[in-house]
Amino acid sequence: xxxxxxxxxxxxxxxxxxxxxxxxxxxxxxxxxxxxxxxxxxxxxxxxxxxxxxxxxxxxxxxxxxxxxxxxxxxxxxxxxxxxxxxxxxxxxxxxxxxxxxxxxxxxxxxxxxxxxxxxxxxxxxxxxxxxxxxxxxxxxxxxxxxxxxxxxxxxxxxxxxxxxxxxxxxxxxxxxxxxxxxxxxxxxxxxxxxxxxxxxxxxxxxxxxxxxxxxxxxxxxxxxxxxxxxxxxxxxxxxxxxxxxxxxxxxxxxxxxxxxxxxxxxxxxxxxxxxxxxxxxxxxxxxxxxxxxxxxxxxxxxxxxxxxxxxxxxxxxxxxxxxxxxxxxxxxxxxxxxxxxxxxxxxxxxxxxxxxxxxxxxxxxxxxxxxxxxxxxxxxxxxxxxxxxxxxxxxxxxxxxxxxxxxxxxxxxxxxxxxxxxxxxxxxx
Numbered sequence: 279x280x281x282x283x284x285x286x287x288x289x290x291x292x293x294x295x296x297x298x299x300x301x302x303x304x305x306x307x308x309x310x311x312x313x314x315x316x317x318x319x320x321x322x323x324x325x326x327x328x329x330x331x332x333x334x335x336x337x338x339x340x341x342x343x344x345x346x347x348x349x350x351x352x353x354x355x356x357x358x359x360x361x362x363x364x365x366x367x368x369x370x371x372x373x374x375x376x377x378x379x380x381x382x383x384x385x386x387x388x389x390x391x392x393x394x395x396x397x398x399x400x401x402x403x404x405x406x407x408x409x410x411x412x413x414x415x416x417x418x419x420x421x422x423x424x425x426x427x428x429x430x431x432x433x434x435x436x437x438x439x440x441x442x443x444x445x446x447x448x449x450x451x452x453x454x455x456x457x458x459x460x461x462x463x464x465x466x467x468x469x470x471x472x473x474x475x476x477x478x479x480x481x482x483x484x485x486x487x488x489x490x491x492x493x494x495x496x497x498x499x500x501x502x503x504x505x506x507x508x509x510x511x512x513x514x515x516x517x518x519x520x521x522x523x524x525x526x527x528x529x530x531x532x533x534x535x536x537x538x539x540x541x542x543x544x545x546x547x548x549x550x551x552x553x554x555x556x557x558x559x560x561x562x563x564x565x566x567x568x569x570x571x572x573x574x575x576x577x578x579x580x581x582x583x584x585x586x587x588x589x590x591x592x593x594x595x596x597x598x599x600x601x602x603x604x605x606x607x608x609x610x611x612x613x614x615x616x617x618x619x620x621x622x623x624x625x626x627x628x629x630x631x632x633x634x635x636x637x638x639x640x641x642x643x644x645x646x647x648x649x650x651x652x653x654x655x656x657x658x659x660x661x662x663x664x665x666x667x668x669x670x671x672x673x674x675x676x677x678x679x680x681x682x683x684x685x686x687x688x689x690x691x692x693x694x695x696x697x698x699x700x701x702x703x704x705x706x707x708x
Contacts, residue, residue, distance in 0.1 A: 586605050
């Protein structure tokens with residue numbers, strides 16, 4: 279590892295990790311954790327300010343998953359008065375954010391540049407999901423976020439429990455049998471994993487739009503993610519006893535707001551190291567606004583799962599794609615001779631199962647990617663397009679100048695292919 283890579287690794291870990299550190303008998307908060315309230319008025323007032331001050335209605339819902347997580351969920355049932363044709367019966371669409379992001383990402387820009395608001399004005403019933411553990415989903419029916427058990431999840435659990443619960447809730451409230459789905463980054467990974475394992479979701483989610491799909495990671499260029507992969511992040515975090523990764527947008531805002539306002543190019547460089555966006559497509563004057571809401575937190579096991587995905591993709595034979603469940607390892611006994619979680623205990627096999635993307639046959643899919651994406655590299659997206667059932671792939675659009683976050687923060691014509699992708703099947707495939 280070069281000196282530069284080592285410095286980036288250290289800085290990214292010091293920046294990103296720091297909430298819950300657990301000893302054998304007690305839980306200790308760091309200063310960041312003490313600042314972060316659970317489902318505080320500040321968080322929810324901020325979502326309301328993002329939406330209602332622009333003239334849109336907003337409803338707040340709480341969705342409980344089968345394993346007890348309470349997901350903060352928002353609904354924009356119709357567009358602005360006079361700017362919308364009014365809600366069309368049974369046109370719900372669920373928007374799901376990416377890794378370390380939240381529902382706020384869909385409404386941070388002006389109405390003509392925020393996808394959720396564009397869709398609301400076009401007559402869609404817009405639902406904004408939040409993954410377990412982020413700023414809006416830090417509640418549980420039986421676990422507190424200062425315990426290790428609360429953070430014992432990865433995107434496997436979001437696919438197995440979060441997305442089914444959100445889908446059922448939207449169906450129950452709207453009375454609609456089907457809903458459109460738009461996922462960004464991790465939101466695409468969760469969708470593909472869930473659709474490959476649950477027939478009920480294959481019938482309910484149509485169409486499914488994948489923005490910057492992070493599935494095959496062989497050509498990933500994100501230095502922090504590559505570093506975490508090389509560091510064996512799962513073992514590294516377990517050794518440190520750290521369970522929450524990049525906590526709270528308040529902590530991030532305090533850290534970067536002044537930097538973004540004083541020297542936008544430096545702020546761009548910091549955030550680009552993690553995900554990447556283009557200053558050609560993102561308004562630099564709004565960076566301090568964006569970093570108030572992102573990163574929004576997740577579990578270290580989820581980040582470790584992503585690091586595993588990077589290692590697996592780079593070790594796999596060229597031309598293959600395998601989206602696998604979390605790898606608990608082959609040893610069922612710790613170095614101290616104690617029983618520990620392993621693949622055989624969890625899956626009944628030596629290696630973690632692979633999600634079978636061929637099972638998405640019949641689900642109308644659209645894939646939209648960026649030509650300069652550091653996380654979802656165009657070569658990896660090309661491999662995904664080859665693996666997905668060809669009869670299901672209804673639309674594939676590449677935006678040559680886009681990076682990963684341009685799809686949610688961008689202020690240009692990105693909305694055109696996305697809205698087209700969502701609406702193209704309105705008359706004949708839902």
